[in-house]
Amino acid sequence: MxxxxxxxxxxxxxxxxxxxxxxxxxxxxxxxxxxxxxxxxxxxxxxxxxxxxxxxxxxxxxxxxxxxxxxxxxxxxxxxxxxxxxxxxxxxxxxxxxxxxxxxxxxxxxxxxxxxxxxxxxxxxxxxxxxxxxxxxxxxxxxxxxxxxxxxxxxxxxxxxxxxxxxxxxxxxxxxxxxxxFGFPAPEVEEAIIAHEAGVDAGTAAELVRFGQAIRRLETGGLREVASTRVLIAAGRLIAEGLPVAVAAEVAVAGPLTDDVAVGRGLRELIEVYLGESAPE
The missing domain is CATH 3.40.50.300 (P-loop containing nucleotide triphosphate hydrolases)
Structure with missing residues (x-):
């Protein structure tokens, strides 16, 4: 043997x-x-x-x-x-x-x-x-x-x-x-992580963190998970690649988090509020 x-x-x-x-x-x-x-x-x-x-x-x-x-x-x-x-x-x-x-x-x-x-x-x-x-x-x-x-x-x-x-x-x-x-980092720490990992500027990182925190505050059963630092980094990387902010947030954050139509609509509204752009329908 x-x-x-x-x-x-x-x-x-x-x-x-x-x-x-x-x-x-x-x-x-x-x-x-x-x-x-x-x-x-x-x-x-x-x-x-x-x-x-x-x-x-x-x-x-x-x-x-x-x-x-x-x-x-x-x-x-x-x-x-x-x-x-x-x-x-x-x-x-x-x-x-x-x-x-x-x-x-x-x-x-x-x-x-x-x-x-x-x-x-x-x-x-x-x-x-x-x-x-x-x-x-x-x-x-x-x-x-x-x-x-x-x-x-x-x-x-x-x-x-x-x-x-x-x-x-x-x-x-x-x-x-x-x-x-473990929990999610404090906002200033998470912003630094996203800026480093995604290669975006501090302002974009701060906007993504505020968006992520808004999702974490939601009380709904339609979310599979809350917005993790990982998905915010993914959105940042797409933004660094040149995708519009709303598109990046939709495909990297909102899309993976839910299949529920109503919850998805609510997440797109948050994109508009916190990221300043309307997400594609």
């Missing part, structure tokens, strides 16, 4: 040594808490709305700590084998191929499980001995238990305001984690 590592790192340690730090602006003490928890070998869960910067934050922390980062986008078809590994046939040979979690454990990387509650609960149970003082990964198919290599870190994220009660972290998982709460 041959054992192979079948997943590449998102960022290798050597590459990180020369790469620039991913752009991230702290909004509180989240960087200090993350680094303290990591140094103590504690697992971390990031809670906050979609598009508020959780993934970029983890990328910046991995860069600061000089660790490779392996990111797994969780979904309801994710199995334990997807995380840990499986046997595959290669010609006449049976080959064990490590999953991303096993690769991180062996190599001392940070493993980031994005939207972890989307994974089946029987899958996330495998994380328990890794997330507590044992820092071990049992691999039943191999009959071995791996001790996490120095530098290994386990980070999860989810959006508690979006997932239903049926998709939530088990209490036994929660109590193994240090929780860091």
């Amino acid at each position: 041959t054992i192979e590592s079948g997943f590449a790192h998102t960022n290798g340690a050597a590459a990180q040594a020369t790469a620039s730090r991913p752009y991230y602006t702290p909004v509180g003490n989240e960087e200090t808490v993350f680094k303290a928890a990591y140094r103590q070998g504690l697992s971390i869960v990031l809670k906050g709305p979609t598009g508020c910067g959780k993934t970029r934050f983890v990328e910046a922390m991995a860069h600061d700590l000089g660790r490779p980062l392996i990111t797994v986008a969780c979904h309801d078809d994710l199995t334990t084998a997807d995380l840990v590994g499986r046997y595959l046939l290669r010609g006449d040979e049976t080959v064990w191929v490590d999953g991303p979690l096993t690769r991180a454990v062996r190599d001392g990387a940070i493993c980031y499980l994005d939207e972890v509650v989307e994974a089946r609960q029987d899958t996330t149970v495998v994380l328990h001995p890794l997330a507590d003082y044992r820092r071990q990964l049992p691999i039943e198919r191999l009959g071995v238990t791996l001790d996490a290599a120095p530098g290994f870190g386990l980070v999860m994220s989810y959006n508690p305001g979006y997932q239903s009660v049926l998709k939530d972290l088990k209490d036994s998982t929660r109590q193994r984690m240090v929780a860091i709460e």
